[in-house]
Amino acid sequence: MARDLPIGNGNVLINFDAAYNIRDMYYPLVGQENQSSDHLSHFGIWCPEGFFWIDDPEVSKKLNYLEDSLVTNADCAHERLGLSFVIRDGVDVQQNVFLRKVKVENRFDVEREIKLYFHLDLQIYGNGVGDTIYYDPELNSLLFYKGHRYMSLSCLSPDAAKAMPSGYATGQKGIHGLEGTWRDAEDGHLGGNAIAQGSVDGVIELTMKLPPKSVKEAWFWVCFGRTKQEVERLERLLRTATPQALLQRTHDHWVKWVNQDAHQLSLLKPDLESFYKRCLLITRTNVDNRGAIIAANDSDILKFAKDTYSYMWPRDGALVSHALDRAGYYELSRKFFDFCIKVLTPEGYLMHKYNPDSSVGSSWHPWVDSRGNKQLAIQEDETALVLYTLWHHHKLAGTIESSREDYEKFVKPAADFLVRYRDASGLPLPSYDLWEERYGVLAFTVASVYAGLIAAARFAEYHQDKVRSIYYADIAGQVKKAAEQHLYAPDQNRFLRALYWNYEQNTYVPDYTLDMSMYALFDFGLFELEDPRIVATMKILKEKLWVQTDIGGIARYENDYYHQVTNDIAKVPGNPWFICTLWYAEWLVASAKTVQDLLEAEKLMRWAILHAAPSGAMAEQVHPFTGEPMSVSPLTWSHASFIKVTQEYLSKLKLLTSKGTKQAVDASEDKVLEPVVH
Template identity: 45%
Template sequence: MPRDIPIGNGTLLVTFDELYRIRDIYFPFVGKENHSEGHPFRFGVWADGQFSWISDGGWERTLRYQPETLVTDVNLRNEALALEIIAHDAVDHQENVLLRRIEVRNLAASARTVRLFFHHDFYISETEVGDTAYFDPDTLSIIHYKGQRYFLISTDGVEGVESFATGRKAFRGAEGTWRDAEDGLLSQSAITEGSVDSTIGRTLELPPHGSTTMHYWIAAGTSYREVARLNELVRTRTPQGMLERTRNYWRAWVNKNEISFGDLPDEIVDLFKRSLLIARTQIDNGGAIIAANDSDVVTRATDHYSYMWPRDGAFVAQALDLAGYSNLTRSFFDFCGRILTDKGYFLQKYGPDGSLASSWHAWWDPHTRQRLAPIQEDETALVLWALWQHYDEFRDIEFIKALYEKLIVRAADFLERFRDPVTKLPLPSWNLWEDRRGIHTFTCATVYGGLRAAARFAALFGEAERAARYAQAAMEVREAMRARLYLPSEGRFARALMPTTDGGWETDSTVDASLFGVFYFGPFAPDSAEVKATMRAVEERLWVKTEVGGLARYEGDGYMRVAEGVPGNPWFICTLWLADYKIATARTREELEATLWLLHWVVKRALPSGVLAEQVHPLTGDPLSVSPLTWSHSTFVATVITYLRRLELMESCATCGRPLFQYDRRARKRAPS
């Protein structure tokens, strides 16, 4: 299930699924540890002798956010129970507390007693072994704990937690205390250890056609003292007061740069702001930009996306810099400086704490008995490229100085060195889609961009020899791309050169959306003949010719394939790359505005909450794979800013009379930091 409404503060992340069940609770890192392991926390209602979980049939659900905030706006309606529930959830922007305001509306003409039940299925530190759940009389709350992880649950009732049950789950047939709630009463069992869960209840009196409101919260900490302090803080400041301050904070945060959107349609502006906010939920305060936090993927892959891929992170950082959020990207680049290997490259992916994550990139070829570089070289190159974009935007030279030797020089030296001495192309590595190893056009384009960035940094610090060396290497990569990866017969670039069993190379001419890199990272002009032909092939052969539309990754893409007769499932990032190209080559305002339909396509395929998945079903438009994908949201942000800057450049050229001959990334208004 997609995660329709994630909320967080960079330390505590809580996700809800489409049935409005809490599914993931990450603390103290975004992406690590998941203290629910994807198991649902149920929310139930008892009224007039009937019980229903809000995930049951009979409920109409609308899951959105309040505008320009990370406060949810949830509507639940059940005609059979004659009840409507309005819920607002938020993680406090500063303290590690999940806050929930729940208003229950009586649709009947008579007064009624309603009981709400909140179930908690913790797998603390990602295992059910050795947990404890108990009622704490000092805080009038239920506490789940193990080791240095504590979770305190309470409400704003006079008695704190009014009724409760702790018990065993997933052990010798025990389903859990949520079953205890279904008769409208709880057992009051005060403590259980091992594989445990808990449920609390709250009674509300509803007047005829009236409503009653309550608040509920979960505080997360590393000790009893910490969660007890947070509990007292919520009671002192009131949960409603903390919700209000969090709502105000996010509205200020998303509008802090006062971007002028001109005539851009409201729905695009709204998704732009929503994308910034959702991307923020996926970024750890320590600097790791996490790809996606949706634990359901574990069921099909026995792994997840809650890792920091330097490639994804670099793209997200570039988008955040374009939008003016340099504080977040500085933390990301600092993180990269800490995890770069001694050899000058990044490995496939990392945990949010900087630890090396799982990988399928081999270090050894058992057939040739040779060492392999277990890398996607584009990840190293893209961090350098994005770091120059950051510096070019904000000119924070003292920040760059601290990274120059330990990150920039070491990574650039690797990019320069990791090349074939004859062809001058990069040596084989894994591609950005992580499904094949060879010499990829996208990788070569990023290496060009990374080396050009390093040359500019070296020149900035007065190191002429280094600057010349990096610039020469970049030029050699570009010319080698033209000589080895260009297909004269088709007038476009190939996807890759793939190694053969006899030690040679075979050209892979598959059309791949990542070929946009030949202009995006600078090796070739967007209006050059070879780029035009390449992008024409991308659009013609990868556009999904169904009512859904969108651009697939590459011809014959089998990843999560759900339909025949299409090149693959449409991806948000690929569709937006096509928009980037059309924006880059627009020569008039009319041509530029003609690209907006691609942004509208993204808006139409978002969930009602604004969440963007990784890809969508080519026949139904339903989300596929993880949701939200941080990269999808950041690409939308970057494309919107690129559109606005292209428009600004056009208007500037019209005013001064200068012709618009090329895509000028430097002619832009500098955003505040």
């Protein structure tokens, strides 16, 4: 089940499923140590007329956020039982505390006793071995712990003199036929077992009296710490500063944060402006405070591959940080670049992917080829794109004068690697493609290497390293010349996706598969936008990769097998991906000569809005016949792609409506600031 409504503060990340059950609780790193590991934590309500969990089919729900914030707004009702309730959840921006406000309305014309049940099923350190839960009488809380991880679960009733539950239960689950303590709540009476060890869960009860036709508010919270003392400090804070004050400051922080964007968003139509800001906020939830930009934190994917997307891919991170830089959030992207500098290998390249703590992530890329020879298990575009976006980071942030350390520690070793990692033709040597499926010389990779070398030349020029400046620019020229010679198919009047080395023939074999990642040939500046070869390539990409169903959208490439749902590839070349559809929108924006020309791009942007969840969360891809989210959701890259295309749309709109005057160019639009590398 897709994840929705992520909330976090860069240390704690909470994900809900489509029914608004808590599924993921990451701490102390975003994307590392999922303290619930896809185990479902329940929330339920008892009244004299019956009991229900929030995922009961009779519960109607409208799930969204409060405008411009990372505080949720879940509007729910159970008509038969005469109850409606609004849940507002947030993670405090200053402390590692999850906050839940529940406003319950009694719709019946009679006083009723209402009991709320908050259940937590944790897997501390990502597993359920050796966990402990007990009721702490001093905190009046349930306390979970193992090693250096502590989490407390507490509540505050409007009818109670102090913050304490009216009942609690602890127990084991998943062993000996035990389902968990949540079952104990369904009769409205908790057993009160005070401690449990092993694979455990717990639930607390909050009781209140609701007069006829009345509304009351109740609170729950979870504190996260590395020690019991840290959790105790947070519990004292909640009881003095009040949970309302913390939730309010969290709401206010995010409203202020997202409205600091560097663009003149008022020029956008309201739906585009609102969704753009939502993309910024959702992107922020997947950025760890130590610099890792995580691809996705949807643990539901574990069912598919027994691994997750909770890694920092340097490519994804580079493109996400680039969108954040263009929006003016330089401090966030700066931490990402510091992360990359830290993990750069002595040879000058970045690995496949990393854990949020900067250790090397899992990988399926072999270090030997089919003949037993050593090969680098890397995607070269990842190193090149960090180099490319680092240059633009300094240009956009106005910090180029302080870039010397970056130049010495990252730019020179990374650029020198790109120079060395080439064959006699001038093309980059084979590496894995951006889709992580094939080993060869990919158009996307070649374009990114060119962009990285141009960026390195500019760094060298600024730092008066004239020899390197000339050298890097010359090598970039050689890469471009080799691309023209080997990656273009004159007989088809378009570019190739890739070249693969054939040992028997001792030559490259062309790959004619149409792949939307070929957009990089213009986007990274390898070829000019108006180049007839590029125009022809982009045209056929749209023709062949558009999904011919009611859903529409653009597939990754012809006959994409990943999560494939039909063999009718003439109609459905692959599932529609958000990033691929938005890449084509970028092309349309870049090509637009009049405001009218922007309308088709605007339609594709609205396609993304239409196929996102009501909350704004975009998956990696959607089902070509139903439009349901597929693979992980939300995918950070999807949101960054919408951010980038909106920035370009807005800048082009301003440029066209002001007849090309210099003042019309948005200062954060790097395609105008840097016309050579797009």
